[in-house]
Amino acid sequence: MFSNRTGKVLVICFPYCLSEEKEAIEKYIASRLGFGVGFIDHGSYLPSELYDSWRGQYRSEDVLDYLSSLRLGSLTIAIIKEDAYVYGYNYVFGHADPKRGVCAVYTKRISGQGGDEYILRLVKETLHELGHLLGLDHCNNRECVMSFSRNLAEVDRKKPIYCSSCLAKLNKGIAGFR
Numbered sequence: 001m002f003s004n005r006t007g008k009v010l011v012i013c014f015p016y017c018l019s020e021e022k023e024a025i026e027k028y029i030a031s032r033l034g035f036g037v038g039f040i041d042h043g044s045y046l047p048s049e050l051y052d053s054w055r056g057q058y059r060s061e062d063v064l065d066y067l068s069s070l071r072l073g074s075l076t077i078a079i080i081k082e083d084a085y086v087y088g089y090n091y092v093f094g095h096a097d098p099k100r101g102v103c104a105v106y107t108k109r110i111s112g113q114g115g116d117e118y119i120l121r122l123v124k125e126t127l128h129e130l131g132h133l134l135g136l137d138h139c140n141n142r143e144c145v146m147s148f149s150r151n152l153a154e155v156d157r158k159k160p161i162y163c164s165s166c167l168a169k170l171n172k173g174i175a176g177f178r
Helices: 019-033 060-069 115-133 152-157 164-177
Strands: 008-014 036-041 057-059 075-080 094-097 102-106
Touching: 008 019, 019 036, 019 075, 019 115, 057 060, 060 075, 060 094, 060 102, 075 115, 094 115, 102 115, 115 152
Parallel strands: 008 036, 008 075, 075 102
Antiparallel strands: 094 102
């Protein structure tokens, strides 16, 4: 499932990821971090008890609890074809729990017109959440992938790379992971 690289990342898709999504995620994770990537298409949606029907969104804290309960043993990124929120925010593009090594990227609000625009947004948010798993905080550099995004314009402004400051911190995080 994984390549022979030292670091490994597991991407679990709810319910599935398209081949274009998988190729882009794998390419950027491998080129930016040197990690091998494995994919699992879950084949179904998240459990209904994680869904807040009043808001019409998933509770991201509960989603991370669920992902952690799966005990997959690797850095785990869930790509979820839904919308979610955390307490205090109307929605989130993604959410990470570095202590448990799990994060989620929610695609509903980044899908836009689809195609290349969507794939680039997906890559940025995946690299962002993975950065949190590896110890990075939000960055003040608005072009850095670790910049906090409150809306799509801010996602689009970011580049799919870590700035030099974040990259230096990231190298320490990666060394600790390997």
